[in-house]
Amino acid sequence: MNLRPYTLITLAALISFALGSHSFADVSFDFGSSHTDASNLLNDANDFDDAYTSSDASLTFYPLSSLEWSLKGDYTYYKDFIGLGNYSLGTGMTFIPLSADSRTPLHFSSNFSGRLYREGFQDFDNNTFDISGTIGYNLSTATQMRGGLAYNSTAYVRTESSDQESFTIFTGCNASFLGSNAIDIEVGYSFASYTYIEPIDPEFPILDPNFRFVKFTDGTLKSLSFSPRYSRPLGSKTGLSVLFTYREFFDHDEAIVLGSTFENLSPWSSVWQGRAVSLNLKTYLVPHFIVSGGVGYWNKSFLRIADLDVAFLTQVVERQDEQTKFFLNIQDPIVTGAGYVLETTLGFEYTNNTSSKPLYDYSGFNLSIGFRVRM
């Protein structure tokens, strides 16, 4: 496990803690646990149902009123797919140095975590490190521009070929207009290092005598995304939001990644370009409850995927999916006399996916109940 990000984040937190030691520093604790019944755990045509229980806890320090430093961990247990069980430990910092009323608000955050899986799935063991910085500029009281940078990395402990590293630059604008209407537009450009297969003949990728690809190539996956969002209240206690997302890859036509029939399923097999639109509602109509729900549609094109057919011959397929999702979430937060927040949450999610690849023709639902305490 690479400890360097841990060291940097911890050192920065200790320095800031020392600087702010005379202020009203305090600590908060958060614990949550949830249970989910999934009718299609892996979201494919095999329809494996399973149930899992996930618990997480975090200890958060506030050495300065502008700084949050967290230590966090989580554990997930699967009833049938026991090997998919995993736990993680991590740390994160968020630094917001200026007031929201400042002309140029700033936001910085970084997170590092290590995740370990149970026996049989240890190839998934990974370390993730994310860092981002955003600066805003308030053009007026109701209009804010923003721009920022983000770096994300996932390093697999046992299989370097699946490592992911991406860098994103983005800019956006949030504005209110004509009373209670708000629009938020964001444009982003990302580039990521990835490993793919570059075949001489696209229909017959090169295999060695052990049926392993020999023509792995390191490349850069570039993408441009555009995402406008419109939101407004519906009545006095309900909010409506409509979000559109468009993403397109560049210079990727020849790239092939490994599908699920090979030992090392490429994490890039789930990366997509295309369009998505979703509508979300959030309401406080039921006293003391937060009810939210939404429906979404995705039209996805994936990188070309190499898989083995029933005769163990390699096939390269173009995967195109259409997906619809629906969810309903009910939260019941209770504030105790001591100021603790106890929250019970009930969630339902339904997904229907049609794909040019039969393995990914599926539908399924998740039913979840959870409990969280913040103190």
Place this chain on the structure above:
Amino acid sequence: MLLLAFTTFNVANAGDDTAKCSCFLDRDGDGIDDNARDLDDDGIPDQFGSQNDDEPEVDLGLANSDVFSFEISGEFDGGMEGAGLDSEASRVPNSQKFSALRMSSRALSQHRSGLTSGEDFGPGVGALSGGVVCEGGVCRPR
């Protein structure tokens, strides 16, 4: 070093404030006015039936200062009062001030670009933030 750099930047920008907006603002895109007060931090704006309706309002001082974050001299109370805050505001713990800051900077913390944009959908909020999301045979933490 990073903190000191930002401190310098902050001081240089003191007094650069924009006026506080009483108009509709929705930086997090939930369709609810961000100006709605939520003193008990339960996620329900006080005007929609908070359980702490009767609590007196505590001024966090956010509207009066953009430099409350830096008490590097170690003289926290004096620094706060010098920034225009009363003694009540100076007794507010850092977590509450940070919570207010986080609420007000939501547009900066939730960028939607990158290779996973368009995937933040579903009930992964509240107590249901654990578990995994599987897509195309690849599972990742929610």
